[in-house]
Amino acid sequence: MTYIKVSEVSKWFKRRGHMTEALRDIHLELAQGTFVSLIGPSGCGKSTLLRIVGGLADVDRGEVTIGGLSPLEAQSRKQFGFVPQSPALFPWRTVLENMNLPFEVNVRGNSAAKLVEREDPVELLKSVGLGDFVNAYAKELSGGMQQRVGIARAFGSGAPILLMDEPFSALDEITREKISYQLLDIWESHQKTVLFVTHSLREAVLLSDKVVVMSARPGRVAAVIDIGLPRPRRAQIEDTDEFHQYVAEIRGYLRDEWKSS
Ligand SMILES: Nc1ncnc2c1ncn2[C@@H]1O[C@H](COP(=O)(O)OP(=O)(O)O)[C@@H](O)[C@H]1O
Ligand SMILES: [Mg+2]
Incomplete structure (x- = not known):
């Protein structure tokens, strides 16, 4: 269909x-x-x-x-979830905090994904090989690792x-x-x-x-x-x-x- x-x-x-x-x-x-x-x-x-x-x-x-x-x-x-060429991560936030971004309530009171059952962000990170980097700052990651955070986040976003x-x-x-x-x-x-x-x-x-x-x-x-x-x-x-x-x-x-x- x-x-x-x-x-x-x-x-x-x-x-x-x-x-x-x-x-x-x-x-x-x-x-x-x-x-x-x-x-x-x-x-x-x-x-x-x-x-x-x-x-x-x-x-x-x-x-x-x-x-x-x-x-x-x-x-x-x-x-929709967008994954662009370079991931939009906040460098001074940890990987886990970046994973949580879609779930944060914005100024209009809407969280991007509030209607969906949340997936465990740590499990998602493990599935892209980043289990050891959950608490690292995004700026400490290589480009490939940052892109993996972006992908894990998109898959966990509920879109x-x-x-x-x-x-x-x-x-x-x-x-x-x-x-x-x-x-x-x-x-x-x-x-x-x-x-x-x-x-x-x-x-x-x-x-x-x-x-x-x-x-x-x-x-x-x-x-x-x-x-x-x-x-x-x-x-x-x-x-x-x-x-x-x-x-x-x-x-x-x-x-x-x-x-x-
Ligand atoms: N906002 C825009 N203003 C003017 N021309 C645009 C704009 N966006 C894309 N184009 C033109 O449309 C065509 C297709 O662009 P794009 O979709 O970026 O191609 P691709 O992603 O396949 O490289 C190109 O000729 C590009 O220059
Ligand atoms: Mg293009």
């Missing part, structure tokens, strides 16, 4: 007097609890699409619904949909590989709906149920590939022929895009 429905969405930006077409006729139907990656050349509108789904930008044509709600309605019901915009792009390759397995583990035990922007073919195949390949600007959907690899997935899956075939298939679509742009 469709949960997130993006129907014929187009988006333009006006810049220095002329219009840029960022997205053209995007159509996607995503089921609840699936992990979906968006992959495509820089500037093809991946971040814009994520922002539209999350109610942070509007469309010029078409419609987005989330379980029948508009993105703004879904946003007001705290349906059923996580929008992740290149969350690993600032990390070195080895850290990035490790963190992708931690994301795989935490996702497999939570099964939230995730929209994940990445430039990494291996991350897309390792993590996803569906990979959406986007074309160069104006962003269109070039291909949607269902990744049929069994779950739970473990590191060894990367050595299988099936894994390599998926990577090659996606690379093929991306190459077609380079040729035509």
Whole structure:
């Protein structure tokens, strides 16, 4: 059953007097609890699409619904957690205090997640390998560790949909590989709906149920590939022929895009 429905969405930006077409006729139907990656050349509108789904930008044509709600309605019901490129942690707070941020009551008296049953933040931190850093200050952590706090926090926030915009792009390759397995583990035990922007073919195949390949600007959907690899997935899956075939298939679509742009 469709949960997130993006129907014929187009988006333009006006810049220095002329219009840029960022997205053209995007159509996607995503089921609840699936992990979906968006992959495509820089500037093809991946971040814009994520922002539209999350109610942070509007469309010029078409419609987005989330379980029948508009993105703004879904946003007001705290349906979204965002994981940006660098996590928004308070450096002088401890890791645990940063984990608690979504649950703090803000000035309007709304806590971002007050309606949900809380998950133990320490358990969440353990699941991303940070059990020993619960009381460390965020500023003492490496970039990879900070990003893991951001991920653990998003999974514990109660939001059923996580929008992740290149969350690993600032990390070195080895850290990035490790963190992708931690994301795989935490996702497999939570099964939230995730929209994940990445430039990494291996991350897309390792993590996803569906990979959406986007074309160069104006962003269109070039291909949607269902990744049929069994779950739970473990590191060894990367050595299988099936894994390599998926990577090659996606690379093929991306190459077609380079040729035509
Ligand atoms: N706020 C904005 N104002 C003007 N142009 C924008 C804005 N946001 C994005 N764009 C343009 O829209 C296109 C898509 O951008 P973006 O969604 O950031 O792409 P991606 O995330 O795939 O790299 C780019 O050409 C970008 O310059
Ligand atoms: Mg982007």
